[in-house]
Amino acid sequence: MKSEAKIFFFLVAFFAIVTPAYAYVTWSMGHFEVIGTTVLALTLLFSLMIWGLLIITGRTVGMRPEDRKDGEIVEGAGALGFFPPSSIVPFWSAIAIAVILLGAVYGxxxxxxxxxxxIWAACGWAYEFYTGDYKH
Known part of the structure; x- marks a missing residue:
């Protein structure tokens, strides 16, 4: 997690400098930009949150083969996790979000x-592996 944490630390440092500078420049020009300052502040906080998560995870997990100079490719071999098979549920979730957003236009x-x-699509996500061929 060392390289990822460095990237997000750069983002935290960048937004920690840019956010107050942006607020000051817009304030000194006579028109304080509330939305831009808020967006930059939230980006700073979200980058800080991800950076903190990577630091904590890196301390808990330890050094990965990618983080060491003497790491070998074979050390990273093995199961990476469980990836579900193809499913129609993400399609229905996208349709549900589209219909919700179209409601602001049409009623x-x-x-x-x-x-x-x-709600139906969320139940599909939750119970996807309790029916059919993938039943536990």
Whole structure:
């Protein structure tokens, strides 16, 4: 996690410098930009959050073969995790989000229909491996 943490530390340092500078420049020009300052501050906080997570995970897991100069490719071999097979549920989730967002254009009743579809899609995510060929 060492290289990833360095990248996010650079982002934290960059946004820690840019955010107050942006706020000062917009304030000194007579028009304080609230939204831009808020977006930069949130980007700083989110980068800080990911950087902290990478630091804590790096201390917990230890050095990975990618982080060491003498690391071999064969050390990283093996199972990387569980990846589910193809599924239709992400498609229905995207349709539900699209219908919810279209509700703001055509009427809020459409958003309610999309929320119902979204609940159905969320149940599909939760119970995907309890039916059919992938039953436990």
């Amino acid at each position: 809020w009743w459409l958003s309610l229909l999309g929320v119902g579809l979204g």
